[in-house]
Amino acid sequence: MTPDRSDSREASRLSANRQDETLFPVVPEQNFHVRRMTLIALLVAAVVLPCVYVAAMAFSDLREREADATDLTLRTVRVAEEHALKVFDMNEALDARVVDLVQGLDDDGIRASQSEIHDKLGTMGGGYPQVSAVSIFGEDGALLATSRFYPAPTVSIAQRDDFTGIRDGKMLEHVSKDMVGQVAGEKVFNTGVARRGVDGAFAGVVSVALRPSYFSDFYQELLGGTDTPMTMSLTRADGAVLAHYPSAPGQPTTIAAHTPLTDALARGSRAGVVRTRSVFDNDNLIVAYRRVGAYPAYVLCGYRTSAIWAGWYRHLSVLILSMFTPSIVLWCVIWLSLRRLGAEEEAWERWQAEASMRRSIESAYRQSRKMEALGNLVGSVAHDFNNLLMIVSANVQIARRRGAPGLDRELSAIERALKSGQSLTRQLLGVARKQPLRNETLAVERWLPACRELLRASLGAKVSLVIDIGTDVWPMRVDVAELELALINIAVNARDAMPNGGRFTVRAANITFRHEEGFPLTGEFVQLSLEDTGVGMPPEVLARAFEPLFTTKPKGMGTGLGLPQVFAFCERSGGLAAIDSAIGAGTSVRLYLPRAAALPEVERPAEPHVEDTGAPHGLRILLVEDNDEVAAGTEALLQMMGHQVTCVFNADTALRLFDDAHAKQARTGEPLPFDLVISDIHMPGTMNGIDLAEAVQGFETRLPVILVTGYAEELDRARHVDVRVLSKPFDIALLDKLLQDLQHELAQASTHPAE
Numbered sequence: 001m002t003p004d005r006s007d008s009r010e011a012s013r014l015s016a017n018r019q020d021e022t023l024f025p026v027v028p029e030q031n032f033h034v035r036r037m038t039l040i041a042l043l044v045a046a047v048v049l050p051c052v053y054v055a056a057m058a059f060s061d062l063r064e065r066e067a068d069a070t071d072l073t074l075r076t077v078r079v080a081e082e083h084a085l086k087v088f089d090m091n092e093a094l095d096a097r098v099v100d101l102v103q104g105l106d107d108d109g110i111r112a113s114q115s116e117i118h119d120k121l122g123t124m125g126g127g128y129p130q131v132s133a134v135s136i137f138g139e140d141g142a143l144l145a146t147s148r149f150y151p152a153p154t155v156s157i158a159q160r161d162d163f164t165g166i167r168d169g170k171m172l173e174h175v176s177k178d179m180v181g182q183v184a185g186e187k188v189f190n191t192g193v194a195r196r197g198v199d200g201a202f203a204g205v206v207s208v209a210l211r212p213s214y215f216s217d218f219y220q221e222l223l224g225g226t227d228t229p230m231t232m233s234l235t236r237a238d239g240a241v242l243a244h245y246p247s248a249p250g251q252p253t254t255i256a257a258h259t260p261l262t263d264a265l266a267r268g269s270r271a272g273v274v275r276t277r278s279v280f281d282n283d284n285l286i287v288a289y290r291r292v293g294a295y296p297a298y299v300l301c302g303y304r305t306s307a308i309w310a311g312w313y314r315h316l317s318v319l320i321l322s323m324f325t326p327s328i329v330l331w332c333v334i335w336l337s338l339r340r341l342g343a344e345e346e347a348w349e350r351w352q353a354e355a356s357m358r359r360s361i362e363s364a365y366r367q368s369r370k371m372e373a374l375g376n377l378v379g380s381v382a383h384d385f386n387n388l389l390m391i392v393s394a395n396v397q398i399a400r401r402r403g404a405p406g407l408d409r410e411l412s413a414i415e416r417a418l419k420s421g422q423s424l425t426r427q428l429l430g431v432a433r434k435q436p437l438r439n440e441t442l443a444v445e446r447w448l449p450a451c452r453e454l455l456r457a458s459l460g461a462k463v464s465l466v467i468d469i470g471t472d473v474w475p476m477r478v479d480v481a482e483l484e485l486a487l488i489n490i491a492v493n494a495r496d497a498m499p500n501g502g503r504f505t506v507r508a509a510n511i512t513f514r515h516e517e518g519f520p521l522t523g524e525f526v527q528l529s530l531e532d533t534g535v536g537m538p539p540e541v542l543a544r545a546f547e548p549l550f551t552t553k554p555k556g557m558g559t560g561l562g563l564p565q566v567f568a569f570c571e572r573s574g575g576l577a578a579i580d581s582a583i584g585a586g587t588s589v590r591l592y593l594p595r596a597a598a599l600p601e602v603e604r605p606a607e608p609h610v611e612d613t614g615a616p617h618g619l620r621i622l623l624v625e626d627n628d629e630v631a632a633g634t635e636a637l638l639q640m641m642g643h644q645v646t647c648v649f650n651a652d653t654a655l656r657l658f659d660d661a662h663a664k665q666a667r668t669g670e671p672l673p674f675d676l677v678i679s680d681i682h683m684p685g686t687m688n689g690i691d692l693a694e695a696v697q698g699f700e701t702r703l704p705v706i707l708v709t710g711y712a713e714e715l716d717r718a719r720h721v722d723v724r725v726l727s728k729p730f731d732i733a734l735l736d737k738l739l740q741d742l743q744h745e746l747a748q749a750s751t752h753p754a755e
Contacts, residue, residue, distance in 0.1 A: 497534025
C-alpha cells in the first residue's frame with residue numbers, strides 16, 4: 001500500500017530528530033550551583049563545627065581546671081587552718097600556764113624568782129619546735145623572765161604595738177606582726193595575753209614567740225615541695241603577713257589594700273574564695289581563706305592562674321592538633337572538589353558552547369541549503385517573470401511610439417503594473433540573493449535625515465518619527481536603493497504593529513566586534529537600530545521573522561518578503577540583521593553594516609553637455625536573446641529608434657557570425673557589419689553572454705558590448721569585463737540614452753580618428 005504523504009513527512013521529521021539526537025545526544029542539565037553550594041556548606045561545616053567543638057571543649061576545660069584549682073585550695077587551706085588552730089590553741093594554753101605560774105607575784109617577785117621561773121619556762125616551751133621563746137614582761141614593758149636567757153637581759157617592749165594593744169584591750173594585737181627579736185635576733189611573731197594583779201589591774205604581758213619558718217616549712221611539706229603552682233600564707237586580720245611560702249628575701253610584709261581579699265578580711269568573713277593579684281610574685285591567684293578559730297589570723301591558699309592557663313594551653317594545643325589535623329585534610333579534599341567542580345563547570349560550558357555552535361552551524365547549513373534551493377526556485381521564476389515584464393514593457397513602448405489614440409489611460413495602468421511587477425521581482429531576487437547590488441560609500445549623517453519624508457510616508461500619520469544619529473558615525477558601503485527598501489519594509493511592519501499610533505525611533509552609532517566576544521561578525525560596523533512601541537511578537541513568530549514567505553498578516557496584506565529582504569541585504573553587504581521583540585514590549589531591528597574604507601565622494605555639479613550638431617546615424621546592433629518574444633519586442637523598439645538590428649538566439653551563433661565577419665574583413669578589407677552587441681547573459685549553449693563579451697573584446701577590432709542580466713552572481717563576474725551592464729527589467733528610456741551616448745562616441749571617433 002502506498003503511504004500517505006503526511007505519513008512520509010512525519011517519518012522524515014522523526015528521522016531528522018533521531019539524526020540530531022545522534023549528533024548531539026541529550027545530556028541532563030548539570031546543576032553546578034547546587035553542587036557548589038553543597039560543597040561550600042560542607043566546607044563551612046568542616047571549619048565551623050571543629051572550631052565550635054574546640055572552643056566548647058577549651059571553655060569547659062578551662063572552667064574545669066579553675067574548679068579543680070579552687071577545690072584544691074579549699075582542701076589545702078582547711079588542713080592549714082586546722083594546723084594553725086592547734087598551734088594557736090597550744091600557745092593559748094601555754095600562756096595560761098605561765099599566767100598561773102606567776103599568779104600573785106609582782107614584778108619584783110618575778111625578778112626574785114627568775115632562776116626558778118626560767119627553768120620552768122624552758123621546760124614548758126622547749127618541747128615545741130614552733131616556739132622560739134616564752135617571756136614575761138612587767139607593767140612598764142620591761143623583760144622580767146624568759147625561757148631563752150638567764151638572767152634576762154635588760155629589754156623593754158613598752159613601745160611595741162602588741163604590748164600597748166594588749167594593755168589597751170585590742171584583740172588584734174594578741175597576735176603581733178613579724179619582727180626580729182631584740183635578744184636572740186631571730187624573726188618571730190608573738191602571741192600574748194595580759195597579766196592581772198590581785199586587784200584585776202594590768203600587771204604586764206606573757207608572750208610566746210613563734211617562728212614563721214615553722215609554718216613555712218609545714219606549708220612546703222603540705223604543698224609537696226618547691227615545684228608547685230600554689231602558695232600558702234598566714235596573716236593577721238589586718239593583712240599583715242606572718243608566714244608565707246614560698247618565701248623570698250625582701251618579700252612584702254602585708255598584702256595589698258582594697259583588694260577582694262582584704263575587703264573580705266575587713267568584713268570579718270570566716271571563709272571563702274576570691275580572685276586577686278599576689279603582692280609576692282605579681283601573679284593572679286585563686287585564693288581560698290579561712291579564719292583560725294577565734295584568733296585574729298587567717299590561713300590563705302592561692303593557686304596561680306598562670307599555671308592554670310599554661311596547663312590549659314598545653315591541653316588546647318593537643319586538642320587543636322588532634323582535631324584540626326584530620327579537619328585540614330578534609331578541607332583540602334573539599335577545596336580540591338571545588339576546584340574540580342569549577343573545572344567540570346568550565347568544561348561543561350565549553351562543551352555546551354561547542355555543541356550550541358555545532359547545532360547553530362548545522363542549523364545555518366540547513367537554512368543555507370533551504371535558502372539556496374528557494375533562491376534557485378525564486379531566481380528561475382523571477383528570471384522568467386523578468387522576461388515577461390520585458391515583453392510587456394517593450395510592447396507598451398512600441399504602442400506609445402506608434403501612437404494609440406484613446407488607449408493612454410490603459411497604457412498608463414499597464415506601466416504602473418509593470419513598476420509593481422519590477423518591485424516584486426526585485427524583492428524576490430533580493431531574498432534569493434540574486435539581486436545585483438550597486439554598492440557605494442554613504443555618509444549616514446547626510447543620508448539619514450534625507451530619508452525622513454520617505455519614512456514618514458511609510459509610517460503614516462499616527463506614528464511619530466525620531467531620528468538619533470550618534471557623533472562621528474562612520475560612512476558605510478551599501479547599495480542605497482536596497483537600504484532604503486529595507487527601511488521601508490521595517491517601517492511598514494512597525495506601522496502595522498502600531499494601529500493606534502506610537503513611536504518609531506531610528507538610531508545610528510558605531511560599533512566594533514572582536515573575535516573573543518563570540519559575535520558572528522568581527523570588525524568595525526555602523527549599527528542602525530529601528531525600534532517601535534508596537535504590540536511585539538511572540539517567541540514562535542520571532543523565530544520565523546526572517547523566514548521567506550512567512551507572514552502573519554491577513555491575506556492580501558503581506559507577501560512575507562519584507563524582513564527576509566532586510567536580512568538578505570545585510571548579509572550580502574557583509575553585515576548582519578538581528579531582531580528582538582516581546583509581547584507588549586515592541587520590536588527592535590538592528591542592522592549591522594560594514595564601515596567604508598574611504599570617505600564618500602563630494603557631489604560635484606554636472607558639467608554642461610554640449611550637443612553635437614551632426615545627427616548621428618543609426619547603429620548596427622547584434623542582438624543576442626534566446627527568448628523569441630523578448631527578442632521580437634526589443635528588436636522592434638530598436639528599429640523604431642532608428643537602429644539596424646540583427647538578431648540571433650545564442651552566443652555560439654553570434655560568435656560564428658563574428659568569425660565569418662573577421663574572415664571576410666581579412667580577405668576583402670571590409671569593416672565589420674556591427675557597431676554594438678547587446679546580449680543576454682543567461683542563454684542555452686556552450687557559451688553565455690559574458691563568454692561572448694570576452695571573445696568579442698579579444699578581436700583586433702573591439703566592439704562595445706551591453707550585457708543584460710537579472711542575477712547578482714553574473715553581475716559580479718560581468719564587472720570584471722569592460723562592458724556596460726543593464727539589470728533586468730531595465731527601463732527602455734535608459735537603453736535609449738545609452739545608445740545615444742554610444743552614437744555620439746562613434747561619431748566623435750570617426751571625426752577624430754586616432755593617429
